[in-house]
Amino acid sequence: MNRKGRNFRALGVTSVALASLAMMATSSGASSSTIAKGKPVTIGISLSLSGDFSGDGSAFKQGYELWRDTVNKTGGLLGHKVKLDIVSDASSPTQVVTNYQKLISLDHVNLTVGPFSSLLSLPAARAVARYGYAMVEGAGGAPSVFQAGLTNLFDVSMPVKDALVPFATWIASLPANKRPKSVAYVTTNDAFTEPQIPVAKKIISAAGVKTAYYSVFPAETTDYTPIADAVAAVKAQVVVLGSVDVPTVSAFMQAFEQAHYSPEAFIATGGPDQGTAFSSVVGIKNADGMMVPNAWYGSATTPGSAAMVAAYIKKYGGTAATVSADVAEAYSVGQVIDQAVTATKGFDNAKIIKYLHSGVTLSSVQGPVKFDKLGENNQATAFTFQWQGKNFVEVNPTSNKAAKPILFPKPVWGK
Amino acid sequence: MNSSALIHALLDGVLTGSVYALMATGLTLIFGVMNIINIAQGILVILGAYLSYTLSVHFGIDLFAGLVITIPTLFVVGIVVERFFMTKLKGPERTSMSILVTYAIALIIEGALNMIYSINDVQLKAWYVNQSFRVFGLWIPYIYMFGFFLAVALLGALYVMLYRTRFGASIRASLADQTAAALIGINVKRVSTICFGLGVAVTAAGGMVYGATNAFNASTSYDLISRLLTIIVLGGMGSLGGALLAAILMVTLGDVIAVVWSPIWSTPTYFFVLVIVLSLRPQGLVGKLSVREA
Numbered sequence: 001m002n003r004k005g006r007n008f009r010a011l012g013v014t015s016v017a018l019a020s021l022a023m024m025a026t027s028s029g030a031s032s033s034t035i036a037k038g039k040p041v042t043i044g045i046s047l048s049l050s051g052d053f054s055g056d057g058s059a060f061k062q063g064y065e066l067w068r069d070t071v072n073k074t075g076g077l078l079g080h081k082v083k084l085d086i087v088s089d090a091s092s093p094t095q096v097v098t099n100y101q102k103l104i105s106l107d108h109v110n111l112t113v114g115p116f117s118s119l120l121s122l123p124a125a126r127a128v129a130r131y132g133y134a135m136v137e138g139a140g141g142a143p144s145v146f147q148a149g150l151t152n153l154f155d156v157s158m159p160v161k162d163a164l165v166p167f168a169t170w171i172a173s174l175p176a177n178k179r180p181k182s183v184a185y186v187t188t189n190d191a192f193t194e195p196q197i198p199v200a201k202k203i204i205s206a207a208g209v210k211t212a213y214y215s216v217f218p219a220e221t222t223d224y225t226p227i228a229d230a231v232a233a234v235k236a237q238v239v240v241l242g243s244v245d246v247p248t249v250s251a252f253m254q255a256f257e258q259a260h261y262s263p264e265a266f267i268a269t270g271g272p273d274q275g276t277a278f279s280s281v282v283g284i285k286n287a288d289g290m291m292v293p294n295a296w297y298g299s300a301t302t303p304g305s306a307a308m309v310a311a312y313i314k315k316y317g318g319t320a321a322t323v324s325a326d327v328a329e330a331y332s333v334g335q336v337i338d339q340a341v342t343a344t345k346g347f348d349n350a351k352i353i354k355y356l357h358s359g360v361t362l363s364s365v366q367g368p369v370k371f372d373k374l375g376e377n378n379q380a381t382a383f384t385f386q387w388q389g390k391n392f393v394e395v396n397p398t399s400n401k402a403a404k405p406i407l408f409p410k411p412v413w414g415k
Numbered sequence: 416m417n418s419s420a421l422i423h424a425l426l427d428g429v430l431t432g433s434v435y436a437l438m439a440t441g442l443t444l445i446f447g448v449m450n451i452i453n454i455a456q457g458i459l460v461i462l463g464a465y466l467s468y469t470l471s472v473h474f475g476i477d478l479f480a481g482l483v484i485t486i487p488t489l490f491v492v493g494i495v496v497e498r499f500f501m502t503k504l505k506g507p508e509r510t511s512m513s514i515l516v517t518y519a520i521a522l523i524i525e526g527a528l529n530m531i532y533s534i535n536d537v538q539l540k541a542w543y544v545n546q547s548f549r550v551f552g553l554w555i556p557y558i559y560m561f562g563f564f565l566a567v568a569l570l571g572a573l574y575v576m577l578y579r580t581r582f583g584a585s586i587r588a589s590l591a592d593q594t595a596a597a598l599i600g601i602n603v604k605r606v607s608t609i610c611f612g613l614g615v616a617v618t619a620a621g622g623m624v625y626g627a628t629n630a631f632n633a634s635t636s637y638d639l640i641s642r643l644l645t646i647i648v649l650g651g652m653g654s655l656g657g658a659l660l661a662a663i664l665m666v667t668l669g670d671v672i673a674v675v676w677s678p679i680w681s682t683p684t685y686f687f688v689l690v691i692v693l694s695l696r697p698q699g700l701v702g703k704l705s706v707r708e709a
Contacts, residue, residue, distance in 0.1 A: 050525070050634045054534040091634075189679065217678035222629070222638055223431055226424045226670040227678050233420055246536045247630035254628070258547040258556040277535045281630045286545075414545070 034346065035110060040083040041076065041347060043337070044103030044112045046124060051091025052219075055246060055277055056116045056139070056326050061086060063138075063330025064113070066311055071334065077341050085109050089120065096120045100127040110347045113333045116326070117244070118142035118160070118191040125153040134352045136336050138329030142191035146374040152349075154356050156332040156369050158380035160192055160269075163293035164200035164240065166396040167267050167384045170406070171238065172207035180237035180264060184213035186227060186252075187242025193269050196293075197242050204238075212236040224248070228255030235261065241268040249290075250281050257286070257413040264409035267291040272387060275322035279387065287387040289410030295380050296328040296366045297394050301402065304335070305365040321392040332364035339363070423553055424674040428667025430559040431628075433566035436662035438621035438639070439646040440570060440655055441614035447590045447653030448610040451501060451513040455521040457640030458528075459615050461633055463489055463622025465528060468537055478541050478623050479561065485619040493615025496520060497608050521636065528633040536630040544627050562624035569620055570659065573613075577655070586610060590653060649689050651702015660700055664688075 035041055045064060048057030068082045076082050085107050089096040096115050103109045112128045114121050114137020121140025128135050129152045137153070141160040145153065171180065183204055187193045194216065205211060212234040217227055228251070231239060239256075243249045249271035256262065272278050272292035279287045296302070298309055298320030308331055309320050337352075339362045344351040361379065362369040368379040384396035386407055393404045442456045453459075463485055470481040500520060504512050538544075543557035577583035588596040589606045597603045625631070625639070646665055650657025668688065669681035676684075692700060 050529070050534070051637070052634065054632060054634050055536060058534050215678060217673070218682055220638070220682060221678060222642065223427070223666060223670060225427045225431070226420075226673040229423050229427070230420060230674060247635075250536070250538060250630040254545055257545045259554050260547070281536050281538045283540070 035080050037079075039080065041078075041080040041111070041341075042083045042085050042107070042109045044085045044087075044100065044107060044109030046087055046089045046096045046099035046103070046115045046120070048091040048116050048120065049088035051089075052245065053091040053116050053120075055274060056324075057088075057091070059274070059277075059324040059326035060116050060139070060330040062312070062316060062324075063327035064334060066308060066315065066327065067331045067334030067338075069315075070308070070311060071338055077338060077347075078345070089115060091117075091120070093120055093123045096124045097127045100124050104128065104131045104133060111337060111341075111349070111352075113337060114138060114140060114155075118145050121145055121153070121155075122148055122150075125150050128152065133349045134340075134356065136333050136340075136356070138333045139326070141376075143195050144191045146376055150375065151357070152353050153375040154336070154371050154377075155375055156336050156364055156377055157329050157366060158295040158382050159376045159378075161195045161199055162380075162382050163269060164196045164267070164382075165203065166382050167240075167291065167293060168200040168203035170384070170396050170398060171204050171209065171265070179207065180209055182210045182212035182234070182236040183238040183240060184231045184234060184236035184263075185211065185240045185242075186213065186215045186217065186231055187240075187269075188219050188221070188244060188248065189216050190219055190242070190244050192244055193242030196269055197240065200240055209238075219244075224251040225255050228252050229259055232256055232259035232261035237263060238265045239263045239267070241266070243268045244270045246271045246274055246278050246281050249278070253282055253286055253290075253413070262410070262412040265289075265291065266410055267293070267384070269293060272392075273325045273385065275324045275392065276318060277324065279322075279390075283414075284390055285411075285414050288389060289387065289407045291384055291386045291395070293382055293384050294325045295382060296325045297383070297385050297392060298323045299393070299402075300328075300365070302365055302367045303363055308365050321390065328365050332366045332369070335364045336362050336369055419552060420674050421671065424670040425667060426553065426555070427559070428670040429663055430555075430563045431670075432663035432666035433570075433659075434562045434621055434624045434628075435642065435646060435666060436659040437566045437569060437617055438625070439643045439650070439658040439662050440573065441617040441621075442643050443647040443650065443653055443655060443658045444573075445611055445614040446647065447655075448586060449501065449513075449607045450510045451504070451611075452510060452517070452644075453614065454514055454517040454640060455496070455524065456517075456614075456618060456643055457636035457638075458521040458524045458633065459489065459492070459618045460622040460625060460639055461528065461631060461636045462492070462524060463619035464539065464626030464631055465532055465537075465622075466619065467623040467626060468532075468539055471539060471541070478539055478627060479565070482565075482620055482623060485623065486616050489619040490612040490616035493612035494608060496615070497611035501607075501611060502604075521640075525633045525636065532632070534632050534634070536632050537626075538630040539623065539627040541627065558624070558627050562628070565620055565624065569617060570655075573617070573655065582606075582609075645685075645689060647699075649692060649699055651699030654699065654701040657699055657701030664700075 047061050072081050087099045089099050112133045115124050116139045118140045121137045122145045125135040135153050138157050141155050185197050187197050249268045272290045273294050312323050340352045340355050344355050369377050370379040372378045383394050386395045395406045438460050445453045466485040467481050470476040547554040547556045585601045585606050589603050593603050646661045650661030672681045672684045
């Protein structure tokens with residue numbers, strides 16, 4: 001065959017391949033709204049089982065699996081057993097897109113639910129939107145996620161910008177003679193942490209509390225010592241740390257202790273909420289007094305929460321205090337999917353999206369869920385939690401009857 | 416910013432940088448002698464940290480005393496890896512193939528560590544991990560000081576071995592020219608095997624100090640290997656002195672920039688310096704062009 005002939009043949013093969021791919025993307029990617037009797041309903045999930053978010057990703061997996069076990073005990077979704085198709089994204093925003101494309105195009109999952117973190121939820125929601133799938137998720141509450149204007153995205157958890165409001169309001173409400181005089185704000189440049197800090201700072205500053213230090217550090221930082229030393233040097237009475245994981249909080253706590261600096265209040269946006277995964281790293285004595293904002297805790301009295309915690313302890317061990325809030329976030333996603341499927345009487349993603357945008361109030365172990373037009377849960381309540389001894393308790397809003405008194409000032413490290 | 420913060424940042428940089436030098440030394444030694452880029456070095460550091468964790472938690476052995484066990488253990492691990500995998504790499508593609516093979520080894524070890532220890536973070540504990548002492552108004556953490564002394568002692572021992580022993584002369588000859596070394600009777604294969612073992616063995620010490628100063632899990636290795644690779648590129652691939660110089664420069668520069676300017680600019684500034692250095696000296700700060708061309 002001459003060169004021209006080979007080129008035409010190659011062109012022909014390429015055209016057929018591209019046409020096939022296009023057909024796969026449009027036809028096989030379309031959501032399967034009916035499932036044959038006796039067949040399971042498959043839910044596709046990409047989770048960070050390695051990489052930076054592996055701790056949270058693992059807890060999310062537990063939450064999804066607990067929900068699957070619970071719903072399957074009562075016959076599944078519309079009589080179909082739930083099967084989870086979980087793939088790992090190694091905490092990569094690129095891999096998460098590939099994973100959802102594979103889950104829809106090749107695995108033909110019926111529904112998709114979200115990965116962990118705002119960083120991954122946004123590209124994931126964009127990817128599944130191309131196939132008309134809904135993306136109900138539990139850990140993508142950063143403003144940047146909602147600003148994307150996606151109509152298929154629904155976050156069942158608290159919008160992160162509000163997370164520190166109860167803590168900041170509490171600081172501002174303290175009588176002048178007890179109110180701290182200075183606060184240090186330090187945060188990683190992450191979509192989850194950065195939006196929380198200015199909101200808290202605005203409330204606290206309005207109460208006349210001085211900002212002693214404000215700094216943003218890159219997510220790839222591995223040596224936190226100079227930043228922690230700089231915070232310690234200004235001797236602020238309160239530290240507000242924008243963190244996403246246990247190692248970051250642990251590094252600051254260790255550096256503060258080495259610098260003989262113990263703030264009277266120390267709140268971190270992520271890390272202390274991870275149960276024993278946190279307390280075993282920093283030590284239970286050092287954990288004492290550490291605070292974290294969240295929307296759920298192990299002893300929450302919201303409907304279904306106690307049953308979920310009991311199921312968790314039966315399956316994985318531990319106590320109510322050691323159950324990560326990630327578990328409840330993932331479990332809540334499953335609950336919302338359950339209610340949407342039941343209400344729409346099928347697995348049609350378009351109907352599910354329309355239903356979730358209808359203004360209906362749904363229930364979850366984290367409390368009521370109602371989505372605004374951006375997919376934010378505007379019913380979520382922000383709480384502040386604190387480690388007190390071996391217990392992880394709700395302390396804020398102080399108006400809440402279940403709230404325990406805040407341990408303030410926080411005990412000195414190791415005491 | 417005051418002068419004490421700057422001095423503190425410089426001190427932090429030197430103390431922490433010496434530990435990174437310890438980890439990077441193994442990487443550069445292996446490359447220098449064998450032309451192998453050991454991508455598994457990061458996970459081997461973490462393996463060293465986990466071994467220290469096991470000895471500490473389950474047997475109550477002090478972190479530094481445990482090195483008597485972990486260093487030889489990782490030496491043996493290095494020998495096994497070299498015998499089973501590295502000796503199979505031959506020909507002009509040896510260096511590029513080594514990246515793939517050692518990456519595969521890293522994935523295997525990472526998977527095994529995740530299965531054994533779970534993906535939850537752990538941190539090594541001892542009385543000196545969180546305590547510090549005061550010198551001229553500065554709090555110096557014991558663990559950084561002990562880690563620095565350990566790094567100096569091990570790097571010193573490595574120096575003595577390389578420059579004061581017959582075996583060291585064999586290594587240096589192999590570093591300079593493997594063919595010529597073989598022609599004068601040096602068993603280059605044996606030297607390579609022992610060098611790989613040594614390169615992996617030093618990660619036990621680096622891993623222990625790293626694990627005492629940072630919470631870690633198996634995935635932490637990705638952050639580590641990227642840092643270690645940039646250290647040996649800046650220092651000069653195959654240069655032990657270059658690894659030491661670049662490690663201290665990298666950490667110190669980052670710490671000082673964080674204090675005098677902003678933490679956000681720490682990493683970009685380092686990479687800016689790296690690009691400038693490589694533009695002027697493609698072989699790195701202390702490296703030799705002949706080594707890079709090998």
